[in-house]
Amino acid sequence: MATDSKTSAREAWEAALAKAQERDTSLTTISGREIEPLYAPAETSDEYESQLGYPGQYPFTRGVHANMYRGRLWTMRQFAGFGTPAETNQRFKFLLERGQTGLSTAFDLPTLMGLDSDHATSRGEVGRLGVAVDTIDDFERLFQGIDLGGVSVSMTINAPAAIILAFFLVVAERQGVSWDRIRGTLQNDILKEYHAQNEYVFPPAPSVKLVTDTIEFCTRHVPQFNPVSISGYHIREAGATAAEELGFTLADGFHYVEQGIARGLAVDDFAPRLSFFFNAHSDFLEEIAKFRASRRIWARHLRERYGAASPRSWMLRFHAQTSGVSLQAQQPEVNVIRVAYQALAAVLGGCQSLHTNSRDETLSLPTEEAVTIALRTQQVLAFETGVVNSADPLGGSHAVESLTDAIEEEAEQIFREIERQGGMISSIENGYFRRRIADSAFLYQREVDARRKLIVGVNAFTEGDHTTVPTLEIDEAIEHTQLANLSRVKAERDQAAMQQALDEVRRAAGAKENLMPALLDAARARVSVGETMAALAEVLGRYNPAVSSS
């Protein structure tokens, strides 16, 4: 019988491959040699079938599509946003005119923290690390002249994500684009904020409830949109190891799945729209193994533990970003090389979308020249190296398979440890995640200090003075423009409608209803992000974990 299932798995893959479109390009080496779409043993064992299988098939270790990049390359999606909505709108149009098909929106720190630009702690931060957004007027300006029915938009926002989703849907509505045509991704992964990134506002449980509201709302009304991008990137940047990044992130994913099921949704109705975001760090083989292990673990848990029946629910799709924390201020040109190797690992690991960091990001936001080199790095990888010609080209390597198994086992130990700690919310509240990440970050730094791990330009091959590269300056006048725009909106809006909408947000939060309808009405009434967040905080509370001292 085993032989029959092996034959049928191979046949199913061949059938999928025959149906798959191929890009209109030469799929041979530079020397003209034909490259097979997949290299696999002629005689496969039962272990091969259960651990690896074929690309596009359970357990998806070798990729989520039958022919991977022979069919479609990953999306080259560079993250952009700075200054006021009008400036970022110009940058978006610049990128679209140059053939970019997806937008990726970076918000400034006040917006990420759910504060208006006129809040006291926003000073100096408005429009600096991303675009400043206060009200629906800003959001409309951000996407002015951009057809939201024709472009996929990614938005990196977490604590106020439900409010930003409401803004996005109201702008689509005003453009006459029906919500079932909207494509894109909301990061909306609050759990990783408590583990690592620290842009949380409310306590964990009501925050997760808000995320579940967006999953439920999108499942019913915005079916092509990814309401959550479950993110390991920030966990890794904060110091986690590869296995911790994977274990924590997938545990977060399982928690959202459980919340969706508890809400009464059918797992196959929403699991296919959960997406992931991982870090592509410097340890080449370990990173490739991490990406492969992530797909296998997700597929197994979704099928076996959560009873998902649709292969689309089992399939882990991910965006990758090269590692910001690996970049160095010393000899910054060397960062271009680090990014190239990291990007290669992401592609050999089978990413669906990739952001490559710029060489100057240890100094400031990237200049146009630096971001162009970062994009060219992806283009060289895609069009010159040939690694796109077969699926999972390192599959079967003893080193890669052994590392994939080891990372999977370590991630499984992490899931068991989280359960022992009393589950996701208890593990956040008792500091389990933060302790593990801080320990790993410290151990790594000690290794670097002791020169047991070498970093070019930092503790090896150093040069006397720092090489300087040009950096981007953000005009301080941006803050004044944004403040003037906000005060105009606050003065001219219908105050009674605004108050009524805000009261309804408070009421719905207290009644534990799905908040999306109230947030949509608040957006229409020009209630600001800061006002809405403050009203929610009155009901949901604020989260202040203990600080450490000695």
Place this chain on the structure above:
Amino acid sequence: MSTATRSRPIRVVLAKVGLDGHDRGVQVVARALRDAGMEVIYTGLWQTPEEVVRAVEDEDADVLGISILSGAHKTLVPLLTEALRAKGLSHVTLILGGIIPEGDIPTLEQLGVAKVFTPGASLTEITEFLSQAARR
């Protein structure tokens, strides 16, 4: 490194000012300074310059270490040095760590920052600098 010549260990307040939540660096530095025998008070995230300076005063700190990655240092550091001056705390050694463009460092030093540590600075470098600065 020895702090035996001092009547008490070096006291350090570490803080994140502004809205940026990246605290990997400040936490690693806090642990290294503690391992080196210093007393470290980490004030946590999202502090205003006024709150940080109040902590320096309350804790009678010798050193104030600020971590900024958001690019807001040009706004926040003048507010900090002004608040220190207003409280008569200009003698406190002020150090800065984070993503700071090379070109901004001379201005920050003129404002009274004793040393700016950019990515790649070693823990040994930071602890040695502080033990020497505090000995002076």
